[in-house]
Amino acid sequence: MSAKKLQSIRGIHDGLPVEVARWQRVEQAARKVFGGYAFAEVRMPILEPTELFVRSVGEDTDIVSKEMYAFTDQGGDNICLRPEGTAGAVRAWLQGGLTRAGAQRWYYIGPMFRRERPQKGRLRQFQQIGVEMFSAPGPVEDAEVLAMAHAFLCELGIPDLTMEINSLGCDACRPAYRERLVTYLQARAACLCETCVERIARNPMRVLDCKVASCQQELADAPEMVCHLCDECDTHFTTVQKGLDALQIPYRVNPRIVRGLDYYNRTAFEIVTDKLGAQGTVLAGGRYDGLVQELGGPATPAIGFAAGIERLAMLLEDTDAAVPDVAVVALGEAVHGYALAQADLLRKAGLSVVHCGGGSAKRQFKMADRECVRFVAVIGEDEMQAATVMLKNMASGEQQSVATAAVAALIAA
RNA sequence: GUGGACGUAGCUCAAUGGUAGAGCCCCGGCUUGUGAUGCCGGUGGUUGGGGGUUCGAGUCCCCUCGUCCACCCCA
Numbered sequence: 001m002s003a004k005k006l007q008s009i010r011g012i013h014d015g016l017p018v019e020v021a022r023w024q025r026v027e028q029a030a031r032k033v034f035g036g037y038a039f040a041e042v043r044m045p046i047l048e049p050t051e052l053f054v055r056s057v058g059e060d061t062d063i064v065s066k067e068m069y070a071f072t073d074q075g076g077d078n079i080c081l082r083p084e085g086t087a088g089a090v091r092a093w094l095q096g097g098l099t100r101a102g103a104q105r106w107y108y109i110g111p112m113f114r115r116e117r118p119q120k121g122r123l124r125q126f127q128q129i130g131v132e133m134f135s136a137p138g139p140v141e142d143a144e145v146l147a148m149a150h151a152f153l154c155e156l157g158i159p160d161l162t163m164e165i166n167s168l169g170c171d172a173c174r175p176a177y178r179e180r181l182v183t184y185l186q187a188r189a190a191c192l193c194e195t196c197v198e199r200i201a202r203n204p205m206r207v208l209d210c211k212v213a214s215c216q217q218e219l220a221d222a223p224e225m226v227c228h229l230c231d232e233c234d235t236h237f238t239t240v241q242k243g244l245d246a247l248q249i250p251y252r253v254n255p256r257i258v259r260g261l262d263y264y265n266r267t268a269f270e271i272v273t274d275k276l277g278a279q280g281t282v283l284a285g286g287r288y289d290g291l292v293q294e295l296g297g298p299a300t301p302a303i304g305f306a307a308g309i310e311r312l313a314m315l316l317e318d319t320d321a322a323v324p325d326v327a328v329v330a331l332g333e334a335v336h337g338y339a340l341a342q343a344d345l346l347r348k349a350g351l352s353v354v355h356c357g358g359g360s361a362k363r364q365f366k367m368a369d370r371e372c373v374r375f376v377a378v379i380g381e382d383e384m385q386a387a388t389v390m391l392k393n394m395a396s397g398e399q400q401s402v403a404t405a406a407v408a409a410l411i412a413a
Numbered sequence: 414g415u416g417g418a419c420g421u422a423g424c425u426c427a428a429u430g431g432u433a434g435a436g437c438c439c440c441g442g443c444u445u446g447u448g449a450u451g452c453c454g455g456u457g458g459u460u461g462g463g464g465g466u467u468c469g470a471g472u473c474c475c476c477u478c479g480u481c482c483a484c485c486c487c488a
Contacts, residue, residue: 010479062486066414084488112488117414120481121488128488195485211484260487281488308488331446363440365448380446394448 011124022313029155030129037148039105044088050078056087058262067114081113085130094297104134121279127309137301139236142267143243145303150249158315165269166257167237173230180223191218205258224255263291283307325351327368330358331380339379342404349408
């Protein structure tokens, strides 16, 4: 057995400081905006029983049938790394006894796992910011959740995003529509691509957003769900749009939006960009009125969405890296303790301080320079005797002797 | 899972099958407690890994790992 290089698992990447700084900008925007809608953070387990996703996401979906990291633990239990957040949130909501606690507005931030072939913007471990709203029956909630998603992305300042919405109908109207669609597709099966032919039986709605040009051409007049909604669904969808109009949120009805997960009904939406190649979906979600019941709870309407942190981070403008306020340069063994104490005092004054570690002045100044600090506090025996530091402005080269207590004020000026 | 491109120093990249190099970065020096520019010097590679062909492989062949791109699908 050859010595294999020790490295992270394929498609599972490290978050180094530069990258994490971008993630944090995404997270901060989420916390700020979601807070304004009175959503509260929850933290759910990363490991869940495999059965949870089989029953919620759907056994026939790609996520469950071939992308889950699932295994048997030492006790013989079937567990897996969560591939998405909604199922676990519903499970937690039920387990926490919150079914009669009134509306629950949740958000969470954390890693999800899908064993796919990695690509840019598609990792095996990736992070999502998810939102779930339980006991949310009406189109008003839909409009507000969509508005919140929109506000979140506006807060991040990402340009050229498009919100697309659709209605997937409900148990009352979807089966009839599905049948109509299958009939339509079967009549044209000969003209469709191979995968679409397979999809007719497995997931006919998927055929609608096939990327193959010839398929799209063939499907130009395919029946669309939005034209076959029952009265309740139609009213719901119309009211959602009125809400978005009232909030002046730009959107486009895209009758071809299909959600990959089984639990969605009625409102489905995606926010997409054309800057990320094949991974254009940056945020997506919808209503899932049947899921709670599916998992053994009382019939509870709910809606949510999830955004990919890495995908959003890639769309962010670069910003200047955070830089410490002061670097401490200590000259000589004798000032060892004094310099440490001065650094400590500066930090207690609220400054961000790096200690250059002693040694030659040149080495320490080079280090300070690389840190991009604006000021250096030079501390030698003279300064120690006088109970001061020599504060140097790195841009101008000027330096002056000051008491430590005065440093913070000088830097702020 | 399928198809394709790629993998050489920390980074960006060279090297008609014939001694592995450059730039940047890093470290040290250009006298004593002062950085960015300059000059001089230095560290650093089993060419992703393993097999094969050959007198000789970074280069050709096979396998494997990884990255990227597309499909599938999704955040």
